[in-house]
Amino acid sequence: MERLPRWADHALAQAPAGHRQIVSPFAHWYVIRRRHHRHRDRSRRGQGLGASSLARTCSLIQRPLELLAWLVGQGIALADLNQPALDRWLSQGKRHRGDIRQFLQWAHRHKMTRDLNVPKCRVEQPSVFIEDDERLQQLRRRVHDETIPLPARVVGSLVLLLGLQISKILRLTTEDVSVDGSTMRLHLNGHYVELPPRMSTLVRQRLEQAEAAWENNRSASTTPWLFPGHNPARPLCLQLIQLQLRKRDLKGLAGRNTARLALAANVPASILAEVTGTSVNNATRWATLAKRDWTGYISSRRIGG
Numbered sequence: 475m476e477r478l479p480r481w482a483d484h485a486l487a488q489a490p491a492g493h494r495q496i497v498s499p500f501a502h503w504y505v506i507r508r509r510h511h512r513h514r515d516r517s518r519r520g521q522g523l524g525a526s527s528l529a530r531t532c533s534l535i536q537r538p539l540e541l542l543a544w545l546v547g548q549g550i551a552l553a554d555l556n557q558p559a560l561d562r563w564l565s566q567g568k569r570h571r572g573d574i575r576q577f578l579q580w581a582h583r584h585k586m587t588r589d590l591n592v593p594k595c596r597v598e599q600p601s602v603f604i605e606d607d608e609r610l611q612q613l614r615r616r617v618h619d620e621t622i623p624l625p626a627r628v629v630g631s632l633v634l635l636l637g638l639q640i641s642k643i644l645r646l647t648t649e650d651v652s653v654d655g656s657t658m659r660l661h662l663n664g665h666y667v668e669l670p671p672r673m674s675t676l677v678r679q680r681l682e683q684a685e686a687a688w689e690n691n692r693s694a695s696t697t698p699w700l701f702p703g704h705n706p707a708r709p710l711c712l713q714l715i716q717l718q719l720r721k722r723d724l725k726g727l728a729g730r731n732t733a734r735l736a737l738a739a740n741v742p743a744s745i746l747a748e749v750t751g752t753s754v755n756n757a758t759r760w761a762t763l764a765k766r767d768w769t770g771y772i773s774s775r776r777i778g779g
Contacts, residue, residue: 501535560590635733640716648685684699
Protein backbone atom coordinates (compact mmCIF):
# COMPACT_ATOMS: atom_id res chain seq x y z
CA MET A 475 0.00 0.00 0.00
CA GLU A 476 2.86 2.39 0.74
CA ARG A 477 4.33 1.85 -2.73
CA LEU A 478 1.00 2.16 -4.55
CA PRO A 479 1.04 5.98 -5.05
CA ARG A 480 4.57 5.81 -6.46
CA TRP A 481 3.55 2.94 -8.74
CA ALA A 482 0.55 4.97 -9.94
CA ASP A 483 2.75 8.02 -10.63
CA HIS A 484 5.13 5.85 -12.66
CA ALA A 485 2.26 4.32 -14.67
CA LEU A 486 0.73 7.75 -15.29
CA ALA A 487 4.08 9.20 -16.35
CA GLN A 488 4.13 6.80 -19.32
CA ALA A 489 0.80 8.15 -20.62
CA PRO A 490 0.21 11.27 -22.75
CA ALA A 491 -0.34 14.46 -20.76
CA GLY A 492 -4.05 14.64 -21.64
CA HIS A 493 -4.67 11.08 -20.46
CA ARG A 494 -2.63 11.70 -17.32
CA GLN A 495 -4.75 14.75 -16.52
CA ILE A 496 -7.94 12.68 -16.74
CA VAL A 497 -6.81 9.53 -14.92
CA SER A 498 -4.59 11.03 -12.18
CA PRO A 499 -7.43 12.35 -9.96
CA PHE A 500 -9.32 9.08 -10.42
CA ALA A 501 -6.23 7.07 -9.46
CA HIS A 502 -5.17 9.09 -6.43
CA TRP A 503 -8.39 10.57 -5.06
CA TYR A 504 -10.75 7.74 -5.83
CA VAL A 505 -8.94 4.39 -6.15
CA ILE A 506 -5.92 4.78 -3.85
CA ARG A 507 -7.73 6.87 -1.26
CA ARG A 508 -10.50 4.28 -0.95
CA ARG A 509 -7.98 1.44 -0.78
CA HIS A 510 -6.10 3.23 2.02
CA HIS A 511 -9.31 3.58 4.02
CA ARG A 512 -10.12 -0.09 3.46
CA HIS A 513 -6.57 -1.10 4.40
CA ARG A 514 -6.76 0.95 7.60
CA ASP A 515 -10.09 -0.60 8.60
CA ARG A 516 -8.84 -4.14 7.89
CA SER A 517 -5.61 -3.47 9.81
CA ARG A 518 -7.64 -2.55 12.88
CA ARG A 519 -9.24 -6.00 12.66
CA GLY A 520 -5.83 -7.64 12.27
CA GLN A 521 -6.34 -8.31 8.56
CA GLY A 522 -4.33 -7.27 5.54
CA LEU A 523 -4.99 -6.73 1.87
CA GLY A 524 -4.02 -9.76 -0.20
CA ALA A 525 -2.02 -9.81 -3.39
CA SER A 526 -5.16 -10.27 -5.48
CA SER A 527 -6.72 -7.13 -3.98
CA LEU A 528 -3.63 -5.05 -4.74
CA ALA A 529 -3.46 -6.49 -8.27
CA ARG A 530 -7.04 -5.40 -8.90
CA THR A 531 -6.24 -1.93 -7.55
CA CYS A 532 -3.51 -1.63 -10.15
CA SER A 533 -5.90 -2.88 -12.82
CA LEU A 534 -8.43 -0.17 -11.91
CA ILE A 535 -5.77 2.41 -12.78
CA GLN A 536 -4.35 0.64 -15.84
CA ARG A 537 -7.68 0.04 -17.62
CA PRO A 538 -8.58 3.75 -18.09
CA LEU A 539 -5.16 4.40 -19.62
CA GLU A 540 -5.69 1.41 -21.90
CA LEU A 541 -9.15 2.60 -22.95
CA LEU A 542 -7.99 6.18 -23.63
CA ALA A 543 -5.13 4.91 -25.80
CA TRP A 544 -7.60 2.78 -27.78
CA LEU A 545 -9.96 5.74 -28.21
CA VAL A 546 -7.14 7.77 -29.74
CA GLY A 547 -6.58 5.03 -32.31
CA GLN A 548 -10.31 5.03 -33.11
CA GLY A 549 -10.52 8.82 -33.35
CA ILE A 550 -13.10 8.96 -30.55
CA ALA A 551 -13.06 11.45 -27.67
CA LEU A 552 -13.93 10.19 -24.20
CA ALA A 553 -16.99 12.45 -24.15
CA ASP A 554 -18.18 10.84 -27.40
CA LEU A 555 -17.70 7.22 -26.30
CA ASN A 556 -20.93 5.33 -26.90
CA GLN A 557 -22.14 1.88 -25.90
CA PRO A 558 -21.36 0.07 -29.20
CA ALA A 559 -17.78 1.37 -29.15
CA LEU A 560 -17.35 0.39 -25.50
CA ASP A 561 -18.76 -3.07 -26.17
CA ARG A 562 -16.29 -3.48 -29.03
CA TRP A 563 -13.37 -2.52 -26.79
CA LEU A 564 -14.53 -4.91 -24.07
CA SER A 565 -14.93 -7.80 -26.51
CA GLN A 566 -11.46 -7.32 -28.00
CA GLY A 567 -9.61 -7.68 -24.71
CA LYS A 568 -9.28 -9.98 -21.76
CA ARG A 569 -11.67 -10.34 -18.89
CA HIS A 570 -9.94 -7.75 -16.72
CA ARG A 571 -11.17 -5.00 -19.04
CA GLY A 572 -14.35 -5.20 -17.01
CA ASP A 573 -12.44 -3.28 -14.31
CA ILE A 574 -13.13 -0.15 -16.42
CA ARG A 575 -16.59 0.03 -14.79
CA GLN A 576 -15.51 2.12 -11.81
CA PHE A 577 -13.66 4.64 -13.98
CA LEU A 578 -16.64 5.10 -16.31
CA GLN A 579 -18.99 5.57 -13.36
CA TRP A 580 -16.61 8.13 -11.87
CA ALA A 581 -16.19 9.90 -15.24
CA HIS A 582 -19.97 10.05 -15.71
CA ARG A 583 -20.43 11.65 -12.27
CA HIS A 584 -17.84 14.25 -13.29
CA LYS A 585 -19.62 14.82 -16.63
CA MET A 586 -16.69 13.52 -18.69
CA THR A 587 -18.68 10.85 -20.50
CA ARG A 588 -22.20 9.57 -20.94
CA ASP A 589 -23.81 6.86 -18.81
CA LEU A 590 -22.38 3.57 -20.09
CA ASN A 591 -22.94 -0.03 -19.06
CA VAL A 592 -20.18 -2.55 -18.38
CA PRO A 593 -21.69 -6.05 -18.00
CA LYS A 594 -20.61 -7.85 -14.87
CA CYS A 595 -18.41 -10.86 -15.52
CA ARG A 596 -20.07 -14.16 -14.77
CA VAL A 597 -18.42 -15.80 -11.79
CA GLU A 598 -17.23 -19.17 -12.96
CA GLN A 599 -17.60 -22.22 -10.77
CA PRO A 600 -14.42 -23.88 -9.49
CA SER A 601 -13.28 -26.45 -12.01
CA VAL A 602 -10.31 -28.27 -10.49
CA PHE A 603 -10.63 -30.74 -7.63
CA ILE A 604 -9.04 -33.86 -6.27
CA GLU A 605 -10.89 -36.77 -4.72
CA ASP A 606 -11.25 -36.50 -0.98
CA ASP A 607 -9.15 -39.63 -0.39
CA GLU A 608 -6.30 -38.00 -2.30
CA ARG A 609 -6.71 -34.81 -0.28
CA LEU A 610 -6.36 -36.76 2.97
CA GLN A 611 -3.36 -38.64 1.56
CA GLN A 612 -1.68 -35.37 0.61
CA LEU A 613 -2.51 -33.90 4.01
CA ARG A 614 -0.83 -36.84 5.78
CA ARG A 615 2.21 -36.44 3.54
CA ARG A 616 2.54 -32.74 4.34
CA VAL A 617 2.24 -33.40 8.04
CA HIS A 618 4.78 -36.25 8.15
CA ASP A 619 7.25 -35.71 5.25
CA GLU A 620 10.27 -33.99 6.81
CA THR A 621 11.98 -33.60 3.42
CA ILE A 622 9.48 -30.80 2.68
CA PRO A 623 10.54 -27.44 4.19
CA LEU A 624 8.59 -26.78 7.39
CA PRO A 625 6.88 -23.56 6.19
CA ALA A 626 5.59 -25.34 3.07
CA ARG A 627 4.38 -28.28 5.21
CA VAL A 628 2.42 -25.97 7.53
CA VAL A 629 1.01 -23.78 4.78
CA GLY A 630 0.12 -26.72 2.56
CA SER A 631 -1.56 -28.55 5.45
CA LEU A 632 -3.70 -25.52 6.33
CA VAL A 633 -4.75 -25.21 2.70
CA LEU A 634 -5.94 -28.83 2.65
CA LEU A 635 -7.47 -28.72 6.12
CA LEU A 636 -9.34 -25.40 6.03
CA GLY A 637 -9.45 -24.39 2.36
CA LEU A 638 -7.48 -21.19 3.05
CA GLN A 639 -5.65 -19.15 0.44
CA ILE A 640 -1.86 -19.34 0.72
CA SER A 641 -1.59 -15.53 0.69
CA LYS A 642 -3.86 -15.30 3.75
CA ILE A 643 -1.92 -17.99 5.63
CA LEU A 644 1.36 -16.16 5.03
CA ARG A 645 -0.05 -13.04 6.69
CA LEU A 646 -0.66 -14.84 9.99
CA THR A 647 1.42 -13.63 12.94
CA THR A 648 2.58 -15.46 16.05
CA GLU A 649 -0.21 -13.63 17.88
CA ASP A 650 -2.74 -15.50 15.73
CA VAL A 651 -1.68 -18.78 17.34
CA SER A 652 -3.16 -19.62 20.74
CA VAL A 653 -1.46 -22.31 22.84
CA ASP A 654 -3.37 -24.10 25.60
CA GLY A 655 -1.31 -27.06 26.76
CA SER A 656 -1.20 -29.47 23.85
CA THR A 657 -4.07 -27.68 22.09
CA MET A 658 -3.31 -25.19 19.33
CA ARG A 659 -5.84 -22.73 17.95
CA LEU A 660 -5.61 -20.38 14.98
CA HIS A 661 -7.24 -16.97 15.11
CA LEU A 662 -8.93 -16.46 11.75
CA ASN A 663 -10.97 -13.29 11.26
CA GLY A 664 -12.45 -13.33 14.75
CA HIS A 665 -12.80 -17.11 15.06
CA TYR A 666 -10.53 -19.53 16.91
CA VAL A 667 -10.15 -22.79 15.03
CA GLU A 668 -8.81 -25.73 17.04
CA LEU A 669 -6.26 -27.81 15.13
CA PRO A 670 -6.00 -31.62 15.18
CA PRO A 671 -3.17 -33.05 17.38
CA ARG A 672 -0.67 -33.82 14.59
CA MET A 673 -1.34 -30.49 12.92
CA SER A 674 -0.88 -28.80 16.31
CA THR A 675 2.57 -30.37 16.61
CA LEU A 676 3.54 -29.03 13.21
CA VAL A 677 2.27 -25.51 13.93
CA ARG A 678 4.02 -25.54 17.32
CA GLN A 679 7.35 -26.21 15.57
CA ARG A 680 6.70 -23.32 13.18
CA LEU A 681 5.66 -21.05 16.07
CA GLU A 682 8.85 -21.78 18.02
CA GLN A 683 11.00 -20.97 14.98
CA ALA A 684 9.04 -17.80 14.26
CA GLU A 685 9.29 -16.57 17.86
CA ALA A 686 13.05 -17.17 17.83
CA ALA A 687 13.36 -15.25 14.56
CA TRP A 688 11.28 -12.41 16.01
CA GLU A 689 13.57 -12.13 19.03
CA ASN A 690 16.62 -11.95 16.76
CA ASN A 691 15.12 -9.47 14.29
CA ARG A 692 12.84 -7.32 16.44
CA SER A 693 14.74 -4.17 15.47
CA ALA A 694 14.13 -4.92 11.77
CA SER A 695 10.41 -5.70 11.95
CA THR A 696 7.35 -4.39 13.76
CA THR A 697 5.28 -7.49 12.92
CA PRO A 698 5.94 -10.95 14.43
CA TRP A 699 5.17 -12.93 11.26
CA LEU A 700 4.46 -16.63 11.66
CA PHE A 701 6.21 -17.08 8.31
CA PRO A 702 8.87 -14.34 8.19
CA GLY A 703 10.67 -13.85 4.88
CA HIS A 704 14.32 -13.18 4.15
CA ASN A 705 13.41 -9.58 4.89
CA PRO A 706 12.08 -9.89 8.48
CA ALA A 707 9.73 -6.97 7.91
CA ARG A 708 7.77 -8.96 5.32
CA PRO A 709 6.17 -12.42 5.31
CA LEU A 710 7.53 -15.27 3.24
CA CYS A 711 7.17 -14.96 -0.52
CA LEU A 712 4.00 -16.55 -1.93
CA GLN A 713 5.79 -17.78 -5.06
CA LEU A 714 8.41 -19.61 -2.98
CA ILE A 715 5.78 -21.69 -1.17
CA GLN A 716 3.95 -22.42 -4.42
CA LEU A 717 7.20 -23.56 -6.05
CA GLN A 718 8.08 -25.84 -3.15
CA LEU A 719 4.65 -27.49 -3.31
CA ARG A 720 4.67 -27.85 -7.10
CA LYS A 721 8.13 -29.44 -7.10
CA ARG A 722 6.70 -32.23 -4.95
CA ASP A 723 3.54 -32.58 -7.04
CA LEU A 724 1.39 -31.26 -4.20
CA LYS A 725 -1.63 -29.62 -5.80
CA GLY A 726 -2.59 -26.30 -4.22
CA LEU A 727 -5.71 -24.98 -5.95
CA ALA A 728 -7.34 -28.38 -6.49
CA GLY A 729 -6.74 -29.35 -2.86
CA ARG A 730 -7.99 -26.00 -1.58
CA ASN A 731 -11.16 -26.28 -3.66
CA THR A 732 -11.87 -29.78 -2.34
CA ALA A 733 -11.21 -28.68 1.26
CA ARG A 734 -13.44 -25.63 0.90
CA LEU A 735 -16.20 -27.74 -0.63
CA ALA A 736 -16.04 -30.13 2.33
CA LEU A 737 -16.09 -27.22 4.78
CA ALA A 738 -19.03 -25.57 2.97
CA ALA A 739 -21.06 -28.75 3.44
CA ASN A 740 -20.63 -28.60 7.23
CA VAL A 741 -20.77 -24.93 8.30
CA PRO A 742 -23.07 -21.97 7.51
CA ALA A 743 -21.98 -19.67 4.70
CA SER A 744 -21.41 -16.80 7.15
CA ILE A 745 -18.91 -18.88 9.15
CA LEU A 746 -17.22 -20.13 5.96
CA ALA A 747 -16.76 -16.51 4.85
CA GLU A 748 -15.23 -15.44 8.16
CA VAL A 749 -12.92 -18.42 8.59
CA THR A 750 -11.60 -18.44 5.02
CA GLY A 751 -11.59 -14.67 4.58
CA THR A 752 -13.76 -14.80 1.45
CA SER A 753 -16.86 -12.68 0.79
CA VAL A 754 -20.29 -13.75 2.01
CA ASN A 755 -21.47 -13.94 -1.60
CA ASN A 756 -18.60 -16.25 -2.51
CA ALA A 757 -19.20 -18.38 0.58
CA THR A 758 -22.89 -18.64 -0.34
CA ARG A 759 -21.93 -19.91 -3.79
CA TRP A 760 -19.71 -22.54 -2.18
CA ALA A 761 -22.55 -23.56 0.14
CA THR A 762 -24.84 -23.96 -2.88
CA LEU A 763 -22.25 -26.04 -4.70
CA ALA A 764 -21.78 -28.25 -1.65
CA LYS A 765 -25.44 -29.29 -1.80
CA ARG A 766 -24.93 -30.90 -5.20
CA ASP A 767 -23.77 -34.46 -5.83
CA TRP A 768 -20.20 -33.85 -7.02
CA THR A 769 -19.00 -37.45 -7.09
CA GLY A 770 -19.14 -37.88 -10.84
CA TYR A 771 -17.95 -34.37 -11.56
CA ILE A 772 -14.89 -34.58 -9.32
CA SER A 773 -13.94 -37.95 -10.83
CA SER A 774 -14.16 -36.47 -14.33
CA ARG A 775 -12.02 -33.45 -13.38
CA ARG A 776 -9.53 -35.37 -11.30
CA ILE A 777 -6.09 -33.88 -11.65
CA GLY A 778 -3.82 -36.12 -13.65
CA GLY A 779 -6.66 -38.60 -14.20
